[in-house]
Amino acid sequence: xxxxxxxxxxxLTKRFGHQRAVDSIDLAVPRGSVFGFLGPxxxxxxxxxxxxxxxxxxxxxxxxxxxxxxxxxxxxxLPHVGALVEGPAFYPFLSxxxxxxxxxxxxxxxxxxxxxxxxxxxxxxxxxxxxxxKKAHAYSLGMKQRLGLAGALxxxxxxxxxxxxxxxxxxxxxxxxxxxxxxxxxDGATVFVSSHLLTEIEQLCSHVAxxxxxxxxxxxxxxxxxxxGNPRVVVxxxxxxxxxxxxxxxxxxxxxxxxxxxxxxxxxxTAALVAxxxxxxxxxxxxxxxxxxxxxLTGEGFDVAG
Amino acid sequence: xxxxxxxxxxxxxxxxxxxxxxxxxxxxxxxxxxVPILIAVAVRVTSSGSGGPAFLGQITHNGLFVAFTALTVSxxxxxxxxxGVVAGDTIAGEAxxxxxxxxxxxxAGRIRLLLVKYAGAAAFAIAAVLVVVLVGVGIGALLFxxxxxxxxxxxxxxxxxxxxxxILLVGYVALSPLGLSxxxxxxxxxxxxxxxAMAATAVLAAASQIADSLPQLDWLHPWLFSHYWLxxxxxxxxxIVWDAYGQNALLQLxxxxxxxxxxxxxxxxxxxxx
Numbered sequence: 269x270x271x272x273x274x275x276x277x278x279x280l281t282k283r284f285g286h287q288r289a290v291d292s293i294d295l296a297v298p299r300g301s302v303f304g305f306l307g308p309x310x311x312x313x314x315x316x317x318x319x320x321x322x323x324x325x326x327x328x329x330x331x332x333x334x335x336x337x338x339x340x341x342x343x344x345x346l347p348h349v350g351a352l353v354e355g356p357a358f359y360p361f362l363s364x365x366x367x368x369x370x371x372x373x374x375x376x377x378x379x380x381x382x383x384x385x386x387x388x389x390x391x392x393x394x395x396x397x398x399x400x401x402k403k404a405h406a407y408s409l410g411m412k413q414r415l416g417l418a419g420a421l422x423x424x425x426x427x428x429x430x431x432x433x434x435x436x437x438x439x440x441x442x443x444x445x446x447x448x449x450x451x452x453x454x455d456g457a458t459v460f461v462s463s464h465l466l467t468e469i470e471q472l473c474s475h476v477a478x479x480x481x482x483x484x485x486x487x488x489x490x491x492x493x494x495x496x497g498n499p500r501v502v503v504x505x506x507x508x509x510x511x512x513x514x515x516x517x518x519x520x521x522x523x524x525x526x527x528x529x530x531x532x533x534x535x536x537x538t539a540a541l542v543a544x545x546x547x548x549x550x551x552x553x554x555x556x557x558x559x560x561x562x563x564x565l566t567g568e569g570f571d572v573a574g
Numbered sequence: 575x576x577x578x579x580x581x582x583x584x585x586x587x588x589x590x591x592x593x594x595x596x597x598x599x600x601x602x603x604x605x606x607x608x609v610p611i612l613i614a615v616a617v618r619v620t621s622s623g624s625g626g627p628a629f630l631g632q633i634t635h636n637g638l639f640v641a642f643t644a645l646t647v648s649x650x651x652x653x654x655x656x657x658g659v660v661a662g663d664t665i666a667g668e669a670x671x672x673x674x675x676x677x678x679x680x681x682a683g684r685i686r687l688l689l690v691k692y693a694g695a696a697a698f699a700i701a702a703v704l705v706v707v708l709v710g711v712g713i714g715a716l717l718f719x720x721x722x723x724x725x726x727x728x729x730x731x732x733x734x735x736x737x738x739x740x741i742l743l744v745g746y747v748a749l750s751p752l753g754l755s756x757x758x759x760x761x762x763x764x765x766x767x768x769x770x771a772m773a774a775t776a777v778l779a780a781a782s783q784i785a786d787s788l789p790q791l792d793w794l795h796p797w798l799f800s801h802y803w804l805x806x807x808x809x810x811x812x813x814i815v816w817d818a819y820g821q822n823a824l825l826q827l828x829x830x831x832x833x834x835x836x837x838x839x840x841x842x843x844x845x846x847x848x
Contacts, residue, residue, distance in 0.1 A: 321679045323846040346681035353679070357672025361596055370592060373584035374680035374687075380584050419676065 273332070274299045274427050274458035275320060280329035282315050289315045291482040292329065297460055297475070302453055304469045304490070305462040307479030308566055313462045314354050316479070317431050320460075321351055334426055347377050350425040352433055356416025360405035364396055364415050367404055372422045390418040394448060410441040417448060428452055430461045434468045446472055466559055476558075480566040494558055501537055502527040504550035514544045585682055589694040593660070599698065602656040603705050609652060610644035610710035618717045628807070636723055637714030638736060642810075644710040645703075645747055649803050653702055654779035657751045660698040661758025662772030664691040665841065669766040669848040684842050688759070692834065695755040700748040707744050729812040739809055746806045746819055753799035753829030754779055760837040766848045796821070799829050 275297035282290040290312040297303045307313050318324040320331060322339040331338040333345050358367045368387045372378050391400050394414040399407070407415065413436060420428055433449065434442045449472055452459050463469045470490075477487040486493060503526040505511045511526040518540055520528035530537070534553050541548050593599055617633050617640075628646045632639040665688075668674035677687055714720070722730040723739075731739070758775035765771050782800040785791050795801050802825065805818035 318675075318846070321675075322681075323675055323678060325843060325845060343681055343683060346679055349679070351679050353675050355672070357676055359592065359671060359673060362592065366595075370588045371676055371680060373588040374677045374682040376585070376681075376683065376686065378584070 272299055273297060274301075274334060275303075275460060276332045277316075277320075278330045280316065280319060280331060281327045282312075282319060282324060283327045288482050290319070293479070293482075293484040294487075295477060295484065296487065297458060299458050300453065300456060301475045302449065302459045302461065302473045304473035304476040305460060305479070306466055306469075306476060306562065307462075307464065309464050311479040311566070312482040313464075313479055314431055317351075317353055317429055317460075317462060320429060321346070321349070321353065323353070347375055347423065348426040349429060350420030350422070350427075351429040351431075352416045352420055353429075353431045355432070355435060356412045356419070358404040358407075358412065358415065361403060363401045363403055364407065364411075364418075365391065365400040367415065368419060368422060371419050375423070378423060386422055387418075390421040393421055393451075394418045395444070409436040410438065413437055413441065413445070417445065424455075425452075425457055428457055428459045428461075430459065432463055433461060434463065434465070442468055466562055470558055478562060478565050485565045486561075490558070493561060499530045500527055500554045501530040501534055502552050502554060503537075503541065503546075503548060504552075505541075505546055505548055507546045510544060511541060511546045514540050514546060585686065586690050586693055589690045590697055593694050593698060594701075599660070602659065603702060606648060606652060606656060606702055606705050607709045609648050610640050610706060611713050613643050613647065614640045614710075614713040614717050632724070633714065633718060635719070635721070637716070637718030637720050638711055638723060638740075640714030640718070641707045641710030641740070642743075642806075644706050645743075645806070646804065648706050649747070649750075650783055651780075653699075653706075653751060654754060654800075655776050656702055657695070657699050657754055658758055658775035658779060659772045661695040661755040662762050662770075662775045663768045664695055664759050665762040665837075666765050666768040666771040667762075669846070670768050672848060674848060675846050678846060685838065688763075688834075688837060688841055691762075692755065692759050692837075695759060696752060699751040699755055700744075703744055703747045703751075707740065707747070711740065723810075725810045725812050726807060727811040731812070739814075742809050742814070742819075743806050746809060746822065749823055749826055750800075750803045752826040753833070756830045756833035756837070757799070760833040760840065763837050763841040763844065797825075799825065801825065 273296055275295055277293060277295040279292045279294065280290060281288065281292050293316065305313055315324060319326045320333060320338070322342040325339065334348055336345050338345065359370070362370065365387060368390060369383060372383050372387060373380070391397050394417050396411060396414050396418060399411060404412070404415065413433065417433065420430070430449070434445050437445060449459055449461060461469055461472070473490050475488065476490045476493055478485050500523060503511050505526055508526050512522055515526070515528040515537070516522060518532055518537060520531055522528045530553060534551070538548070538551055614633070617630065627643055629639045629642040633643060665674065668677060678684065722732055723736045724730050754775065757778060758771065761774045762771040779800060782798045786795055786798045786801055802818050802822035805822060808815040808818045
């Protein structure tokens with residue numbers, strides 16, 4: 269089973285002093301998936317990613333990545349992993365191309381004979397060829413983000429771990445990054461992508477996990493998460509009290525005003541309201557959006573886009 | 575793909591290229607080059623070679639002594655300062671840029687990265703010494719007569735033997751800051767603020783020299799990493815007195831081992847949060 273998982277953690281915990289930044293999380297990231305790792309800022313996403321990549325040692329718990337135990341197999345696993353951690357970072361006094369050369373030479377398994385062509389290919393893939401010889405300090409935030417992605421693309425990877433890859437990008441840049449991420453899976457790679465902005469990766473992911481205050485509060489295929497929780501029926505009427513009585517008599521769980529979770533067919537609701545003489549001005553059925561689900565799971569302070 | 579061989583030393587090459595492509599590195603080497611030039615010009619213009627730092631008096635007789643004078647002047651402050659900047663920047667500089675995390679997940683390997691960083695700092699120290707000596711010899715030859723060198727012991731040697739002594743001298747002076755570089759590397763693993771590590775390294779170099787000048791601490795003197803820094807005068811005796819050379823090498827090796835081990839102990843398991 270673990271062979272089908274690109275990443276699996278069991279009871280992964282990181283304590284900083286008294287604070288549990290990551291509290292016993294069990295991640296299961298299937299191979300070939302685009303796995304959205306969501307949660308508010310400060311919920312432990314980046315700490316988890318740092319543990320996966322061996323930058324931070326876990327207080328307790330196990331990690332298996334690409335079938336091997338971490339951090340023991342770091343040296344043999346990391347060459348197959350492309351990553352972006354907490355924003356891109358570069359030597360400002362080197363050009364974009366020189367930065368990638370340096371990064372590539374840091375991997376002792378990388379082949380120097382193909383370095384130049386691999387760097388050029390990575391730059392081309394993120395659309396930076398024209399700016400390759402500019403110094404990195406002259407890059408805009410969006411260009412830096414792309415250069416960071418190019419660094420992850422220097423070799424053939426089985427797994428990409430991308431921490432907030434769309435951070436700081438304008439809508440156009442966000443779309444482009446999404447396009448790049450999609451193209452990664454075309455090669456059969458697994459993509460583990462974190463974000464505090466649900467809308468930015470919702471359309472991308474096949475699987476989702478949600479962090480809140482260091483804990484993993486939900487995990488699974490995105491369709492399953494969408495299915496949890498019923499759609500709601502919202503009735504527009506001046507007879508709110510009567511409408512609520514009718515909705516309750518149908519056995520529905522009431523929400524605010526004349527709304528309720530819809531557990532019976534909507535036409536049955538309409539018929540019952542009309543039969544009871546409720547003046548119905550409008551009736552809408554609202555599926556629970558993933559966003560509402562996240563807010564429900566992560567509570568107050570969730571940093572939702574727009 | 576398999577016909578091309580991976581090169582494990584690529585990171586060292588990249589480190590040296592990065593170090594010597596920095597404007598800061600060249601600014602420091604340029605400042606060091608100014609020391610012998612300043613000395614030579616000052617002596618030439620005033621034609622007075624009395625008093626002042628060691629070897630200054632010999633310059634008007636033999637231009638090659640510009641190199642020795644420049645070293646004597648640079649060793650207490652300028653050389654440790656520039657070496658402190660490079661050694662203090664090794665890990666902390668990468669951490670503050672954020673590139674440290676990317677090097678580690680490349681993966682560079684923590685021990686390999688530490689070794690490469692130390693090699694880079696040592697390479698700078700050697701380059702710094704070479705700049706002072708070569709510029710000193712060059713400007714000395716340009717502005718003053720070059721002839722047989724009168725040694726401290728009174729004998730004279732010719733140009734050929736002087737060249738041998740000069741190479742020995744460069745070796746000695748390049749050896750001297752290796753301990754300081756190791757200390758800088760260790761301090762650099764403890765912070766993400768490179769300026770702090772640079773300053774701490776330079777301050778330690780000054781403190782060591784101050785302690786070395788206090789007779790009350792004479793029991794400590796042989797253990798101070800700066801104790802033999804100015805001991806290269808022994809290379810200008812006939813026959814060469816090797817004591818300082820050997821003791822300096824041993825002392826620096828000791829510092830490299832101890833602070834290298836401390837840096838490893840600190841860095842090998844450190845949580846990289848930058």
